[in-house]
Amino acid sequence: MKQVAVLVFLVVLLAGLGFGQQTITIGFTESKTGALNVDSTEQYRGFELWKDQVNAAGGFKAGGKSYKVQFASYDDESNSKRVQQLYSRLILQDKADFLFSPYSSPLTATAAVVTEQYGKIMLTSGAAEGKTYTLGNHYLFQMFAPAPEYLKVSLDALKTKDPKATIAFVYEDSSFSVAVVTPAKAYAQQLGLNVVFTEAYAPATTDFSAIIDKVIASKATVLLGGGHYADGSTLARQLYGHKVPLKMLTLLVAPDSPQWAELGDAAVGVSVPSQWAPQSTFKSQYGPSGAEFAKAYQAKYNTPPSYESAGGYACGLILQRAIEQAGTIDSAKVADALNATDITSFYGRTKFATAANEHGLQAGHSMILAQWQKDKSGKLVKEVVWPLAAKSANLQYPIH
């Protein structure tokens, strides 16, 4: 009889442990189609790698319960109108506990409206524009370093290499690029650099001939700008096709993707401000190291991770830690835990601004500058070239 009782007790205990298993639902939209497809997929893979690792370990523990992660997601078609409808749906029908952002600043700004209206926490990645956080929010948390940081790395590098260079800013007329270039221009002038041409192009532009002719006429030797993958890659191709004599070309976002190598000769020498690179050597206080992350990502997706993927993974990681710290999935308590976060992971330092007029803005993370160079065998590789303390290769200047 005693054995039966013990058996029953064990069965009940195991069942009880089993019932302690909860699932949290994380909602987001992906740009499976549309112009943002390439960058969004990389971000999604970051999310997915984190989720798969958590679930493979049996979930993570918080407040005596064990949580597995499931995703609810839709295709936003790179379109902000769809984002609003879909985030409402994720919250109201799919009952998402937490949200991740879509990819890109304008889509994230749209999603933020919905998540704030319903009082749900959203961690944003792939969105560096800062204005969203100044509109008075309680539950937004930005993983990326904000836009004004982006081109500082290029300008700092340029100042040491060639202070007499003539600079052209050619960029996408949309919230992210504008948020990057406007402070960058002021910073350039502050550094005493010579800005000779500035022009924004409409977001859906595919033919840059007119603007390129103007760049040539302005005698610029450095071009900074771009926007996202579609326009950035086209701009680079066309600049190369028009044989524009640039000594330095920094484009936003696009060159960070491994797909950039497809451009062949047009890709050589192009630099990109980056939120993270596999060569970054942060001492990780929580979660995997940089090398472990890169290795796991490469094994799963057969391609090295870009900074969009790192940002995506970091969203999951930081959320997980906050839930563990809070001991519950209650939004208000998790938000408190996020507000108190100040930690270094493989991704770098993460700390969120907490003042009401800039809540959620990323305050701890800094940028690096990466550049595509040909290695000894002639293959295209991406190296970290700035800041000098973090570099893995020297900045190639001039690029042609």
Place this chain on the structure above:
Amino acid sequence: MMILRHPFFYIILLIAAVFIYFPVHGDNVSLREDLILVAVAIILASNLNLMIGYTGYVNFGHIVFYGLGGYVGIYLVSVHNWRLVPAALVAGVAVSLCALLFGLLILRLRGAYFALATIGILQAVQAFVSNFGPWERSTGMYLPMTAYQPLGGATRALWITYYLIIGVMALSMMLSLAIKNSKFGLGLFAIREDEDAAVVLGVNATVYKAIVYSVSAFLPAVAGALMFYKNAMIDPSIAFEFMLSLEGIVMLMLGGQGAVMGAALGAGLYERLRSYLLTSPTLSNFHLVIAGGLLLLVVLFSPGGLIGWFYRLVPSARKVIE
């Protein structure tokens, strides 16, 4: 008032009541989100009907009124801290005046040339707004969260906006009904049938056209101000979507142009079809194919739309369902 003698007036009130009752009854926010899209589609289709169905002038660019209304509304609320209702009303008036100006320019054109001119106006306005600094060019404008405080916070504000949109929807249908049964409406029908003959018979076509074009802009502009307030953001690509303009025409043709119920029916059905198709994983790419196919069938075989077919079936319905 003559309009009170029409049974359809009460049908409009009933429809509005249904739209309000069901979401409120279960505090069903998800249903409200679905229905608000239907209501906006009905507003756009009904007002478009005034130009296409009544006057016979095909307006391909009518979404420009909605978008401009949204811009004026968001600008007044976010930059000048106006309250929602005055902002929406001013948006309506301002855009109607713009419509009057555009109308003066293009209403002398006939048929397809008028249609093309309306496309030109839509694209020109979008290009202008994309360059207009005070409205933040291509980046667009965002409402701070504090904009919802005067209405008691985001949750309450969204409900209030919903009631206002339903009100605008009812007004759109009543406007259509009133014009249809008025002397002004008769003049419009005469213009549609044969403009030159109408002029000879004493209809001041120039004035009539200008008035109806301007009037057809008012309620869509108000709706635009309300909807973009709800969405808390606006930019040129979502404010002036050409496809939305064209879908308005599809809705009208589907339901039956000329009839008030036709506009509402077509809008309601099309919007539900579109929502269903867009969130269905297998069918989301086919919404355009199905919509296009439906339109083709209607144009080729039943130009009177669903309502036209219904009237043929039950001729006495014409007096009740207008």
Place this chain on the structure above:
Amino acid sequence: MSGVLASMIDGLLVGAVYGLAAMGLSLIWGVMDVINLTHGSMIALGMFAMYILFGAIATNAYVLLLPVIIIGLLLGIAVYWMSVHRVVGRPMLMSLLSTFAVNMMVIGIGTAIWSTSPYNVNFSLPGITLGEYTFTGNHIAAAVAALLISLALQWFLYHTRTGKAIRAVADNRDAAELMGISSTAVLTIAFGIGIALAMTSGALVSTLFPFTILSGATYQLKSFVVTILAGLGKPFGALIAGVLLGLLEGVVTPFIAVSWIPLIEFGLFVIVLVAFPAGIFGKRAAA
């Protein structure tokens, strides 16, 4: 070479393609009084046709124009019978809507097959460099091809029997039928040629930049602007008007931000519609 001159040359090159695209629209409009709203999606299909052909047969992309023209003719005939035949002669709204319906269907099917992610045709001809400015080989080839095709069309319309029949039906359909010309056959062929022209212009620009099934929309709008500028009846007038439009873009862009160009073009469009009933070159058909 000055910046303005380089810009003008770029504008000329791109304008030739605008002209070719508009010729298709103008021909159909002039012959059967139908405004073909499938025009944009047909241009996009031309881009994808080139993509598929180039993927299958790795040769000089411009040689592949010939199969594209043939595909265009066949597709045009199919579209004509599906949506235009029944509504020719009825109020113009009907044909506007029926062609628009087909447009929606093509875009829907195109999105289902190719999604809205950008595609590229990676083929480059060497360019010509004058001073600091380089004119890419693809732009030059596109302009040359557009010119050659336009000349071919002109020859066809004025020196072949079918061409004459098309012009006759455009002038006066009833009189042509009395003369024994089968107007249905003529309309079918004319529509086919119109679509072929649209697809060819799409194929020409496919090598210039990444495209999706939605990329035809910009060219459709430019085609409207060009057609209105040129007036109807003389397709070659559309080519010239297209080149002028491109030239206008080229002249204006060095002096103002590129983003103002659409406003100028559409403003011009509305003004020409209102102020010049007959267009600049041809006649305006009865509305």
